[in-house]
Structures are given as structure tokens and as C-alpha cells.
Amino acid sequence: MLEKVNRINYLIDFYEQLLTKKQKNVMELYYKENLSLGEIAGQLDISRQAVYDILSRAIRSLEKWETKLRLLENHLLRKKEGQKILDLLARPKLTPFDIEKIKEIIKRVLQDY
Secondary structure (H helix, E strand, O other): OHHHHHHHHHHHHHHHHHOOHHHHHHHHHHHHOOOOHHHHHHHHOOOHHHHHHHHHHHHHHHHHHHHHHOHHHHHHHHHHHHHHHHHHHOOOOOOHHHHHHHHHHHHHHHHHO
């Protein structure tokens, strides 16, 4: 469950400008401010079902954009590759093999993205 919430928060960070004003507002209240459907419904003077529908449509929209643009996927891959480089650089003594691995990772990151 926490992984799903983290993924949605990442998607919001990347794609919130592509959501409607109402979707942005509801997503912010639900995922950032951690309000319940009922609390959001009361604050916006709409039904709980309407809040649920807005959230569902917004999530589908975010996932659709991620499928097309892959910003989150690429971000996570770059982060993973960056950590590999940091791990190699943390070694007490770099070998020529380590340096070649770092070069390969950098080339891969620059080519793939």
C-alpha cells in the first residue's frame, strides 16, 4: 500500500500540471494532506462518491501520462544507476575495472535518456 502511495506521489510531482484544477486540488488534499474522502467531500461541498471518482480519473490520467512519457521510470533508473556509481566511488581504491564500469554506467544513462 505504501509503495502505491509513494508511486502516486511521484506521479503527482511529475505530472500534476497535466491534471485539471479540481483533480490537482483533490489529489493534494488526499495524498499530501492525508484527508479522508469524507473530509474532502465536506470541504469541497461534493459527495464522497464524487471525490472517489475524481481521484480515480486523476490516477488513471497520471498513469496514462507515465505510460507515454516514462518520466518516473527514467528518474528511478537514473537514481539506481547513480547509486551504483556512488558505491563504486566509495571503494578505498578504484581499479581500472571500476573506472570502466563507471564509464559504462554513464554512457548507458546518457544514451537511454
